Amino acid sequence: MEKSGNETWIHLGNGNDRLAGFKLTYSARIPSRDRRPSDYDVSYLEGMLPTGYLEERGPAAVRELMLDMASGLHFASGHAGLSFDSLVGDAFFTARIRTELLRYPGISLNHGSIPDWMGTRVDGVHWLNFLGLPVLQELGGVSTLRSRLHSPETTVQAIDEARALVTLGVWPEAGDLTRSDALPSYREFGHALEPWLDKPFNDPRFRVEGFTQEEAMKWARRFLD
Template sequence: MFFTPRIRTELLRHPGLSLHHGSTPDWMGTRVDGVHWLNFLGHPVLQEQGGVSALRSRLHSPETTVQAIDETRALVTLGTWPEAGDLTRGDALPAYREFGRVLEPWLDKPFTRPRFRVEGFTQEEAMKWARRFIG
């Protein structure tokens, strides 16, 4: 992927902006591709979290909702609408960070494979960006 200096700057400033490489690759398996405004979880992630009630009990941000779709699937919504955040103003999207910490064991590590190098980012910057809701 290639990003202009302007896009790079905006991605590093606004943690809620997503960076995608297209469809979900087969090698990702059951890992989660990141933290988003709307997050659909199913087996095995939801089961390993202990189900909907257990997941809900681990998320304390008032704007976060966890809705059961059925016994094995849930929708986690991080606020009323998508947020970009703005690190220059101290808006680091705390609900997204809380959910990122809960999901960390299941999150994909997208930039560890050479074919997913991001032009305009150092490898360290790409990894930091991918983990922006975990630290």
């Protein structure tokens, strides 16, 4: 399959891909006749695997798959981890899992697209965290970042001189705030990354269906406060 020269969106999967848990979506940032892309426009590649794939193949195989995919991309940032995803969209879905979202900090919410105000900022803290330019350079590079992260579960791996992978544990963890499991390694990395994190809760367009504004802000800052 080849992408048409002016096509900006590709989706791969079968008719029931979101029910089966597999999908791959690409959205391109390209100039148009009306304007050039701004610094805040982004191209993104999104993939999804079912949890059964992780359980069957194991976390090492999933990590290697993600690393292999990322190694061929010129990325600013990227991530992989546990996430809720919905067939029917946020408006009908998020309210039904609000208790789970607030309880399990390691499970993110897949909004299905990248906010147009994100730019090169980093979209949260996850199990696998891919960092490229400019963030990795502004963090001081791989050695400096590694020296700031002391959790025994955390590893920092250089992909090349401009890209790195930060892995928070052998397995992706959900955490559980009812059991005081706030994922300390995620929190440590979140604090190191805070100046470069995307802050959608500062944007009036940010909302999470079924959440009050206070709950939405609390969820967005769950590894910072």
